[in-house]
Amino acid sequence: MKAVVKYAPGPGHVELREVAEPSPGPEQVKVAVKAAGVCASDLHIYHDDIQIPVRPPVVMGHEFAGVIAEIGDAVHSFSVGDRVTCETSAVTCDQCLQCRMGAYNMCADRQVLGYAVDGCFAPYCVVNARRVHLLPDNVDFVAGALSEPLACAVHAVVENTRVRAGDVVVIAGPGPIGLLCLQLVKAAGAYAIVGGTARDGERLRVACQLGADRTIDVEKENALQQIVEETGGRGADIFLECSGAPAAARLGLAALRRRGQYTQIGLFGQPFELDFSLIAYKEIQVCGALGQTWSAWQRGLALLARGEVDTRTLVTHVLPLTQWREAFDMLEENRGLKIVLEPTG
Ligand SMILES: [Zn+2]
Ligand SMILES: [Zn+2]
Numbered sequence: 462m463k464a465v466v467k468y469a470p471g472p473g474h475v476e477l478r479e480v481a482e483p484s485p486g487p488e489q490v491k492v493a494v495k496a497a498g499v500c501a502s503d504l505h506i507y508h509d510d511i512q513i514p515v516r517p518p519v520v521m522g523h524e525f526a527g528v529i530a531e532i533g534d535a536v537h538s539f540s541v542g543d544r545v546t547c548e549t550s551a552v553t554c555d556q557c558l559q560c561r562m563g564a565y566n567m568c569a570d571r572q573v574l575g576y577a578v579d580g581c582f583a584p585y586c587v588v589n590a591r592r593v594h595l596l597p598d599n600v601d602f603v604a605g606a607l608s609e610p611l612a613c614a615v616h617a618v619v620e621n622t623r624v625r626a627g628d629v630v631v632i633a634g635p636g637p638i639g640l641l642c643l644q645l646v647k648a649a650g651a652y653a654i655v656g657g658t659a660r661d662g663e664r665l666r667v668a669c670q671l672g673a674d675r676t677i678d679v680e681k682e683n684a685l686q687q688i689v690e691e692t693g694g695r696g697a698d699i700f701l702e703c704s705g706a707p708a709a710a711r712l713g714l715a716a717l718r719r720r721g722q723y724t725q726i727g728l729f730g731q732p733f734e735l736d737f738s739l740i741a742y743k744e745i746q747v748c749g750a751l752g753q754t755w756s757a758w759q760r761g762l763a764l765l766a767r768g769e770v771d772t773r774t775l776v777t778h779v780l781p782l783t784q785w786r787e788a789f790d791m792l793e794e795n796r797g798l799k800i801v802l803e804p805t806g
Contacts, residue, residue, distance in 0.1 A: 462479070462480060462481075462482045462583055462584045462585060463477050463478070463479060463480075463583070463584070463782070463783075464477070464478065464480045464520040464579075464582055464583030464584075465477055465520065465521050465522065465582035465583070465782065465785045466478050466480060466517075466518050466519065466520055466521070467506055467507070467515060467517045467518065467519050467521055468517055468518040469517050469518070470509060470515070470517055471509050472507070472508050472509050473507065473508075474509075474517065475506075475507050475521065475789075477782070477783060477785060480520060480579075480583070482584075482585055483579065483585060483586070483587040484531065484587070485531055485532060485533040485536075485587050486533055486587075487533040487534045487535040487536075488533050488535050488536060488589055488590055488591070489532075489533045489536070489587050489588060489589055489590060490529050490531065490532050490533065490536055490539055490545075490587070490588060490590050490593060491529070491530045491531040491532075491585055491586070491587050492525075492527040492528065492529055492530065492545060492547065492581075492585065492586050492587075492588060492593075493527050493528045493529075493530040493584065493585055493805075494522075494525050494526075494527040494581045494583060494584060494585065494586050494804045495525075495526055495527045495528060495602035495606075495803065495804075495805070496525060496526050496527070496602040496603045496605065496606040496779070496801050496802070496803055497522045497524060497525040497581045497582055497606055497782070497801065497802045497803075497804065498524035498525070498606045498607055498609065498610070498776075498799060498800070498801050498802075499522075499524075499785075499788045499789065499792055499799075499800045499801070499802060500523065500524055500609075500610070501636065501792065502523075503521055503522070503575070503789065503792075504789060504792055504793060506521060506575075506576065507789060510730065511576075511728075513573055513576055514572065514573075514576060514577050515576045515577060516572075516576070516577040516578075519575070519576065519577065519578070519579055519580070520575070520579035520580050520581075520582060520583050520586075521575045521580050521582045522574075522575045522580035522581035522582030522583070522586075522802075523549045523573060523574045523575035523576070523580050523581065523609060524549075524581070524606050524607065524608075524609035524610060525546065525547065525580075525581035525586065525606050525609075526544070526545070526546045526596055526600075526602040526603075526605030526606045526608065527544075527545065527546075527581075527586070527602065528542060528543070528544055528545070529541050529542060529543045529545055529593075530585065532590070533590065536590040538590060539590060539593060539595075543595060544595065544596040544598075544602075544605070545593050545594060545595055545596055546593075546594050546596050546605050546606070546608045546609070546758075546762075547574070547586075547588045547592050547593045547594065548574075548592040548593075548594070548609075548612070548753070548754075548755070548758060549573050549574045549575070549609060549752065550565055550566060550568070550571050550573065550574075550592060550752065550754075551572050551573060551574040551577070551578035551588065551589065551592070552570070552571065552572035552577070552578060553565040553568040553570065553571050553572075554568055554569075554570040554571075557569060557570070563754060563755075563756075564754060565754055566616070566751060566752035566753055566754050567751075573752075574586075574588065582782060582785060582802060582804075583782075583804060584782075584804040584805060594608070594758050594759070594762055595762075596608070596762070597762060597763075597765060597766035599766060599768075600762075600765050600766060601773070603773060603776055603779060603801050604765065604771075604772045604773040604776070605765075605772075606801050607637070607641075607772035607773075607775060607776070607799065607801075608758065608761055608762055608765065608772070609753075610637050610638055610641055610772075611641050611761040611764075611765065611770060611772055612753040612757040612758045612761045613638060613641075613726075613750070613752060613753050613757075614638055614641035614642045614644075614645055614726075614761075615645060615753065615757040615758075615760050615761045615764075616750050616752070616753040616754070616757040617642060617701065617724055617726045617750030618642050618645040618646060618649075618701065618724075619645060619649075619757070619760060620750075620756065620757060621724060621748050621749075621750045622699060622701070622722055622724045622748065622750075623722065624645070624646055624649040624651050624699060625649065625650070625651065626649065626650030626651060627650065627651065627652070628646075628649075628651040628652065628698040628699055629651070629652045629654065629688075629691065629692050629697045629698050629699075630646045630651045630652065630653050630654070630697065630698065630699040630700075630701060631654045631655075631656060631688055631697045631699070631700045631701070631713070631716060632646065632653060632654070632655045632656070632673075632701045632703060633656045633657075633700070633701065633702050633703055633704045633706070633709035633712065633713065633727075634656075634657065634702070634703035634704025634705070634706070634709065634727055635655050635656075635657040635661050635664035635665055635667070635668045635676075636664065636703060636704070636798075637775050637798060637799045638703050638726060638727075639655065639668075639701070639703035639704070640664070640667060640668060640671055640775055640798075641770065641772070641775070642701050642703060642726070643655055643668055643671055643672065643673055644671055644672065644769075644770045644771065645764075645770065646699075646701075647671075647672040647673075648764065648769050648770065651698075651699075652674050652675075653672065653673050653674050653675075654673070654674065654675045654676070654677060654687075654688060654691060654697070655668040655673045655675070655676045655677070656676070656677045656678075656679050656684055656709070656712070657676070657677075657678065657679065657704075658678070658679055658680050659678060659680045659681065660795055661678075662678070663798075664798060665678065667774065667775070667798065670774065671771065671774065675687075675691065679708075679709075679712070684712055684716070685712060685715050685716050688716040689716070692718070695718045696716055696717050696718030696719070696721060697716050697717055697718060697721060698717075698718060698721055698722070699717075699721060699722045699723075699724070700712075700713035700714075700716060700717050700721065700722070700723045700724070701724050701726060702723070702724065702725050702726060702727055703726045703727045704727045705727030705728050705729050705730065706727070706729075707729060707733040707734075707735070709727075710725070710729075710733075710735055711735060711736070714735070714736065714739040714740065714743075714745065715739070717743065717745055718743075719743045719744060719745075720743070720744045720745070720746070721743070721745055721746070722745070722746045722747075722748070723740075723745050723746070723747045723748075724747075724748050724749070724750060725747070725748070725749045725750070726749075726750050775798050775799040776798070776799045776800070776801050777797035777798045777799060777800070778791065778797045778799075778800045778801070779800075779801045779802075779803060780800060780801075780802055780803070781802070781803055781804075782802045782803060782804040784802075785802060788800040788802060
């Protein structure tokens, strides 16, 4: 079968190449991939500038939905033909403190699908049955491929941040993760302000369509002043940093009210200077979010099934897997929002 493979360490070194079709081990299932989302982190794997372990040669891709084509001997929870999606924590140690507490996204030995274990930019992908989730009947494969970023957003917004009705929440960065966080914030009954740059114009329009109460072009407007005015001088209750831009992190600490919550979701790529004493002066509660576990997937899929979160609107392009390079280029140039590849297309 033809798969998109990161075949060596270093920048680049990705190509569509022939690889052996995988077969499932006793506790695994083989999934015929119907739709696979391209993630910004795939670009980081391409450029070799991400701190999550990558083990080439490896089939890339970690966001997908498909149909079970074959099951291992010890798998009793699924059948051939089931429509499914799957978590990205392909290998975890199951022994460390984090694993034993259920936070296996934080396992130091975690190996991620599409990074260290063969992923879904291929016609078939083999995954552990215990990480597989049934796709709700009313969720199509393209929308279902985004259940991974949705689960990340659920973990960040619902599990790690306490958003309550009436809160004013600022979301920095209207990329796919920011727009999923936005929908969860709205589902929780909060007031949502989404900030982006001039090149995010189209994304900010989508944010409005998805329920943002207010958008701010941080290059045209004074974001801090706008947030202060919007909250009657008090400051925002919650700041969700989804852009990975140092300026957004600084804005967050400045724009939060005293005792507000700051959640870091975006990755900056490198260290930068930040006035950390603001966290003490304002008693800001800071937390981070990376990946997800079972509970976030279940909640995300339930929200998708009930139509309370819309992932399909985020997908601007569906391309055949053979056009993976075009998809990577588009993402690099900020064209489109979410691109989905179809292996059989
Ligand atoms: Zn991703
Ligand atoms: Zn572990």
